[in-house]
């Protein structure tokens with residue numbers, strides 16, 4: 001997003017602090033930019049060093065570079081982000097990887113890496129931000145899953161399983177902590193034009209477009225308002241353990 005088309009501040013997140021992962025690219029980058037435009041103080045996180053440039057261009061409070069799948073790095077990075085922000089009111093998990101592999105020939109390493117990066121990381125990050133949120137009786141945890149976690153995907157069993165895990169993790173977390181002021185929810189987008197889908201075969205993308213009721217993939221700017229809503233007060237106050245689907249009609253729960 002360039003300076004001239006950055007959305008005007010609505011101020012709905014004024015005074016709030018957020019850590020946004022996967023913020024070097026795609027949906028995470030757009031969410032971080034929109035949170036800042038809405039008045040939040042944001043630290044951008046990614047394993048890709050370019051997140052530092054994205055953060056300074058966006059007017060962020062800082063950037064942390066780490067691998068979300070490595071426990072010690074998550075612990076250190078959340079500490080660093082907490083120092084930069086003073087506290088973390090909102091965690092957005094928008095990191096992720098996607099590879100294609102049929103189950104019959106999938107290696108254990110492909111399976112395990114996807115589970116580590118797309119699911120275990122969400123537990124690790126959540127565990128690190130929760131004590132502060134619980135102490136203050138105030139927090140929002142928003143995780144980007146996928147509509148494939150609801151319906152499955154051929155050649156994508158590892159990814160779909162991780163995303164289904166994120167949805168079940170979030171429901172369980174919501175049962176544990178919502179009465180203490182911490183609201184956890186999932187956004188499960190359909191196909192969105194980002195570098196993540198560049199790696200999927202053209203055949204898959206053509207077939208996917210054809211089966212979508214809307215007939216097209218979405219853009220990041222069509223996903224970010226859902227994250228702003230979930231993070232906001234009063235707009236997000238009644239969402240607890242929900243899965244919101246900006247998905248071109250791919251799934252209608």
Ligand SMILES: NC(=O)c1ccc[n+]([C@@H]2O[C@H](COP(=O)([O-])OP(=O)(O)OC[C@H]3O[C@@H](n4cnc5c(N)ncnc54)[C@H](O)[C@@H]3O)[C@@H](O)[C@H]2O)c1
Nearest residue numbers: 022024025026027047067068095096144146191192194196
């Ligand atoms: N693009 C889509 O069609 C789509 C659809 C549904 C869900 N999603 C989900 O949305 C989220 C964001 O995806 P995107 O489309 O913006 O993809 P993207 O590739 O543009 O961005 C993902 C970011 O995550 C970072 N990342 C990956 N592994 C990491 C790790 N181990 N540690 C730290 N950072 C890591 C990458 O460096 C990248 O910047 C992902 O969880 C993805 O599964 C995407």
